[in-house]
Amino acid sequence: MDQFVLQGQNKRLCSDDVKRRSPRKKKVKVEKHESVKEEDKESSFEEFSHPIPWQKIEAGGLDCDYALLFLKEEADELFRQLEEEVVYSTGEEAKVQVFGKVYNIPRKQATYGNPGLTYTYSGVRRQAWPWTPTLEYIRNAVTDATGQKFNFVLINRYKDGQDHMGEHRDDEKELDPSCPIASVSLGAARDFVFRHRDARGKRSSRQIDPVKLELAHGSLLLMNPPTNTFWYHSLPVRRKVLSPRINLTFRRILVDTRKTIKEEL
């Protein structure tokens, strides 16, 4: 499998199908998003600069952008603050029912966002807590970097390499299908695997290699449409990882089918 080293903190990014985008300045990235006005672009570069350029990750139907969003010192501080601020689900909310069996979710979860928003996961509807200062800071940094606005964040905390997340797609109906999902990683670096929906299981119809990458401390992974239509993703068990990781996935949730949250932002 091909492997290539990224600049900065990240160690590796590997896939047979990944094309590497030549390094560009952030301007190229921002221009991609029409919501950022022309005259605002240069000023936003001054406010927020990236330790490394964006990397494009592409395969059939998969479209992601990867960058280091925070330098190590800042990422360390954000991790520390989140450890103090974030309140994770406990009790029944920390369980999931799969095929009639109830399991403890192999990680901790929390949901924050704009007032009144809810998120449905495995049939369980969760209320969003109000934004904390640190979460708002990170959300603003993601918005500055991407030109996208988000009204909700799902937080997953993996205490070590035993904690994990099974293969799934983020294709809930309440998500704005035009908005990418922005995944910010803090803490231990963990492998992240994409698998095409047609390449799963013994009777898979196509031979498509999985796309694997390592999500570094302080990194941002943008999953652009239609990635979540065709590709499942997972965070596999890594027993050698002994330290915790916090992952924040920023999303744009629709209020209902007629009115989008854009109106509220």
Add this chain to the structure above:
DNA sequence: GGCGCAGCAAACGA
């Protein structure tokens, strides 16, 4: 021992 992957479980909606 770590990792990748297939198979399995029951219920619901299209």
Add this chain to the structure above:
DNA sequence: TTCGTTTGCTGCGC
């Protein structure tokens, strides 16, 4: 009525 989808665990092979 049938089919697809769902998430986590377990077992097996490498």
